[in-house]
Amino acid sequence: EDKVVQSPLSLVVHEGDTVTLNCSYEVTNFRSLLWYKQEKKAPTFLFMLTSSGIEKKSGRLSSILDKKELFSILNITATQTGDSAIYLCAPYNTDKLIFGTGTRLQVFP
Amino acid sequence: DVKVTQSSRYLVKRTGEKVFLECVQDMDHENMFWYRQDPGLGLRLIYFSYDVKMKEKGDIPEGYSVSREKKERFSLILESASTNQTSMYLCASSLWQNQETQYFGPGTRLLVL
Numbered sequence: 001e002d003k004v005v006q007s008p009l010s011l012v013v014h015e016g017d018t019v020t021l022n023c024s025y026e027v028t029n030f031r032s033l034l035w036y037k038q039e040k041k042a043p044t045f046l047f048m049l050t051s052s053g054i055e056k057k058s059g060r061l062s063s064i065l066d067k068k069e070l071f072s073i074l075n076i077t078a079t080q081t082g083d084s085a086i087y088l089c090a091p092y093n094t095d096k097l098i099f100g101t102g103t104r105l106q107v108f109p
Numbered sequence: 110d111v112k113v114t115q116s117s118r119y120l121v122k123r124t125g126e127k128v129f130l131e132c133v134q135d136m137d138h139e140n141m142f143w144y145r146q147d148p149g150l151g152l153r154l155i156y157f158s159y160d161v162k163m164k165e166k167g168d169i170p171e172g173y174s175v176s177r178e179k180k181e182r183f184s185l186i187l188e189s190a191s192t193n194q195t196s197m198y199l200c201a202s203s204l205w206q207n208q209e210t211q212y213f214g215p216g217t218r219l220l221v222l
Contacts, residue, residue, distance in 0.1 A: 004151075032209050042113070042199070042213040043152075088152070092209035096167065099144075099152040 002027045006089050006100035014108055017079050021103045023089030024071040033065055033072050034097065036088040043088055046074070079107045112136070113214035115200055121220045128187040130217050132200030138212075139205035141183035143167075143175060145196040146216070152199065158183055159205070190221045 003026045013019055025033070032050040036043035047056045049065035049072060056063050060079075065072045076083055084107045090097040116131035132141065142157040144167075154167030156175040164175050172194060176184045183202075187194055197218050201211040 034209060036213075041215040045210060045212065048210055090152075095208075096154055096157070097152075097209060097211065101149060101151040 002091075002093065002098045004089060004091060004098055004100035006087075006103050008103060009101070010104045010106075012106045012108065013079055015080055017107075018075065018077045019079060019105060021074040021076075021087050021089075021105070022071065023073070023100055025089075025091045025098075025100075026070060027091040027093050027098055029093040030067070030091055031094065032092045034090045034092060035063055035072070035074050036090065038086045038088055038102070039084075046087075076105075079105075081107050081109055083107050113200055113202055113212055115198075115214040115217050117217050118215060119218050119220075121222065122187075122190050123222055124191060126190050126221075128190050128194075128219065128221075130185040130187075130198055130200075130219070132183045132185070132202075132214055133181055134183075134200075134202040134212070134214075135181065136202065136212075137180065138202035139180070140203045140208055140211075141177065142201040142203075142211060143173075143183065143185045144199045144201065145169070146199055147196050155185065190219075192221050195219060195221045 007022045035046040047063045052067040063074045086102040088102045089100045113134045143155040144152040158177045174186045200214040203211045
């Protein structure tokens with residue numbers, strides 16, 4: 001059975017801190033892994049990773065995939081209150097996304 | 110920008126009622142999806158569709174049906190709502206050639222009493 005585990009479940013930090021969110025997976029027919037940010041509404045797309053070891057960056061956010069060890073990390077540097085959200089990891093197999101339960105990040109001023 | 114809209118943000122229904130949740134996307138995407146999101150369980154796929162009049166069961170289709178009469182519109186139907194269908198329902202769409210990058214609607218929070 002496909003499995004996605006995100007850790008930590010919840011994280012509380014102060015503005016300016018750097019955080020690392022983890023996602024480990026066991027998925028048959030793995031093709032790619034996606035990260036989404038969910039505030040109080042629609043999950044919004046952050047990254048899609050298909051190759052091991054190649055970091056993707058967008059501003060203060062970056063992510064990398066390790067297909068040998070079956071995990072991905074999402075880093076956020078210099079956190080801001082606007083980064084407060086649930087971060088969802090979703091490996092994709094041949095026909096669907098398989099979502100983890102998410103990491104809830106709270107950033108306080 | 111891709112826009113996915115859902116007909117209601119909040120909905121309250123009674124047990125046994127028939128419930129329609131509507132989703133519309135404006136980017137000519139071929140694929141459309143319905144998920145439900147529950148605390149501790151994440152997003153789970155209910156149904157998806159690759160084309161008009163086509164539908165495929167996801168992981169938890171029991172108690173639900175779908176309709177896709179037009180490319181831009183994908184409806185989720187609860188034939189006889191039950192309290193265990195109280196949940197957040199999210200619709201998503203994607204291009205045929207980039208199925209994994211899905212764009213989500215704002216969600217409908219359904220309460221079944």
